[in-house]
Amino acid sequence: MTALYIDADACPVKEEAERVATRHKIKMFVVSNGGLRPSQNPFVETVIVADGPDVADMWIADRCGAGDVVVTGDIPLAAKCVEAGARVLKHSGEALTAANIGNVLATRDLMADLRAADPFRQGGGKSFTKADRSRFLEALERELRAAART
Structure with missing residues (x-):
């Protein structure tokens, strides 16, 4: 049975994911090391893991x-x-798929090296837009349907 896992630390689409999971009646795990208000939704399980680097990530990856x-x-x-x-x-x-994850990892590592080489580099990530939210909703709908078919 399909499950939805949310790496909840700094996730801007938790509410949207909950609406989609509820519509599909899919169990959703919201995983973080704290600081979240648990949902009352019966399809949503809030998982609080111990503090530590990558503990939430390991919980998701293991399951x-x-x-x-x-x-x-x-x-x-x-x-x-x-x-x-x-x-x-x-x-x-x-x-992120088997076809593109290698390139995405390489780009991430390259950008980390560039940031480390230039301590005066300014700026952060770009802001999260309504268009990003809409693209996420469409993509989540598509992926949950495809996952249900497997």
Whole structure:
């Protein structure tokens, strides 16, 4: 049976994911190391893991598999989930697959090296837009339907 895993730390689409999971009657796990208000929705289970680096990521990676969908902005976690056979979406709706995860990991590492080489580099990530939210909703709908068919 399909499950939806949300890497909840800094996830801007938790509410949208909950609406879609509820519509599909799919169990959704919202995983973080705290600071979240648990949902009263019976389809949503809030999982609070111990503090520590990548503990939430390991919880998700250890449980997801074929037929599941994972929502994360964490590229190394995404790679582990893709390897386990799960369908993975970034918050923007971009699907991470076996065909593109290698390039995404390489780009992430390159950007980390560039930031480390230039300590005066200014700026952060781009803001999350309504268009990003809409793309995410469409992509999640598509991935849950595809996961249900597997």
